[in-house]
Amino acid sequence: MTTMTSTRTSSAVTGRGLRLTGLNWLVWRQHRATFWTLIAGTVVAAGWMVYQRMGMMDTLHALGWPHPKSENWYTSVGKGAITMTGYALGFLPILIGVFVGAPLIAGDLENGTAKLVTSQSVSRMRWIITKLGVTVLVVFLGTVVLSQMFGWWWSPMKDRPEFMSWAEGPAFDNTGPVLTALTVFTLVGGIAIGMVLRRTLLSMVVTFGFAVAVQIAWSYFRLQLGNPISLTTHAGVLNSSPPSVPSGAVELDTWFTTASGKLYGWATCAGGATEKAEQACLDKQGIVGWRVDYLPASQMASMQWFGASVLLALTAAVIAFIFVWGRKPVI
Missing domain, CATH: 1.20.1050 (Glutathione S-transferase Yfyf (Class Pi); Chain A, domain 2)
Structure with a gap:
C-alpha cells in the first residue's frame, strides 16, 4: 500500500514537472x-x-x-x-x-x-x-x-x-x-x-x-x-464661424489668428460694447480669421x-x- 502510494505521488510530481x-x-x-x-x-x-x-x-x-x-x-x-x-x-x-x-x-x-x-x-x-x-x-x-x-x-x-x-x-x-x-x-x-x-x-x-x-x-x-493638425481661415471672425473638423476628430483648441500667424484667445475683444467697437479691436490686433487645432481619428x-x-x-x-x-x- 505504501509502495503504491509513493509510486502514485512520484508519478504525479513527474507529470507536473513536465509542465512546471x-x-x-x-x-x-x-x-x-x-x-x-x-x-x-x-x-x-x-x-x-x-x-x-x-x-x-x-x-x-x-x-x-x-x-x-x-x-x-x-x-x-x-x-x-x-x-x-x-x-x-x-x-x-x-x-x-x-x-x-x-x-x-x-x-x-x-x-x-x-x-x-x-x-x-x-x-x-x-x-x-x-x-x-x-x-x-x-x-x-x-x-x-x-x-x-x-x-x-x-x-x-x-x-x-x-x-x-x-x-x-x-x-x-x-x-x-x-x-x-x-x-x-x-x-x-x-x-x-x-x-x-x-x-x-x-x-x-x-x-x-x-x-x-x-x-x-x-x-x-x-x-x-x-500631432495636432490645424485648419485656418482668413475671412474675418465676426461674420464667419470656426472651420469644422473632420468627422471623428477631436478638437483641441480654437484661436483667433493674424495674417502673420500670431494667435489670440477666441474671447479677445469680446468685451466690445458694439459690433463696430469689437471689429475695431480686432483690426487693431490684426486678427483676420480662425484657427482650429484637432487630432484626427487616424x-x-x-x-x-x-x-x-x-x-x-x-x-x-x-x-x-x-x-x-x-x-x-x-x-
Missing part, C-alpha cells in the same frame, strides 16, 4: 490563488464581452447595418454596458498594482519566506527574477486578451464618435497596447515599492497612491501623444503605440531598479 518545474513551480504554487483569480477573471470578463458583442451585432443587423436606412440608427444601440465595462477596465491597473504587485515580494520580506528560500541553493536574484517573470507573464497575457476582446466589441461602432469617442479613456486606454502597458507598469511599480518598504499593508497603501497618480498623469498627457493607433512605448521604457527602468535593489543584502 523547480523555482517556477514553487512561485506558481505560492501565488496560485492570485494567479488563478487573474485567469478566472480574464475568462469571465472575456465571456461577458463576447455575450455583449453578440447582442450588439443582433441589434445592428436588425437596423440594417452596415448600411442602415435611418440617419440616427446609432442611437438605438445601447452603450451603457460597453461604457461601464470600459470604466471598470480603467481600474484594472490600480487593482493589479495594489493587490498583486505590492504584496508579491513585500510579503516574503515581512514574513521571512524570502530569507528561507534564499538560504537554500537559490540566489536572491534568481528568486526575484522568477517571481517577477511569472507574475508579469500572467498579467501580460490576461490584459492582452481583455484589450483585444474590448476592441473587438467596440469595433462595429468605432467610426461613431457619438457612441464612444476614440480619445476618451474607455476606448483609448482599453484597446491596442495601452491597457497592457499601463497595467504592467503599475504592477512592477508596486513590486518595487514593496521591495523598498518591506511591509505588505504599507506597500499596498503607497502603491494605491502611485497607481492613482499614474492614471491621473496618463489622462492628462493622453492627447499630448498626437492617429489613434500611432498615439497608442507611442504612449505604450513610453510606459514600457519606464517599466524597464523600474525593473532595472528592482534588480539593482535586489542585489543588496535585504532578503
